[in-house]
Amino acid sequence: MSYRCSRCKRDVTLDEYGGVRCPYCGHRVLLKERGGDVKEVTVE
Secondary structure (H helix, E strand, O other): OEEEEOOOOOEEEOOOOOOOOOOOOOOOOEEEOOOOOOOOOOOO
16 A cells, blocks of 8 residues: 655555554654546436
């Protein structure tokens, strides 16, 4: 799963036992990348 650090804006991949922390700057707030799927909404 791909995440982006909110402080240094680098891409981060987490392993099972590493915890939630950016390996580059140590910041603990990571943002989950959104998919590129576009959803269509139908109005009735």
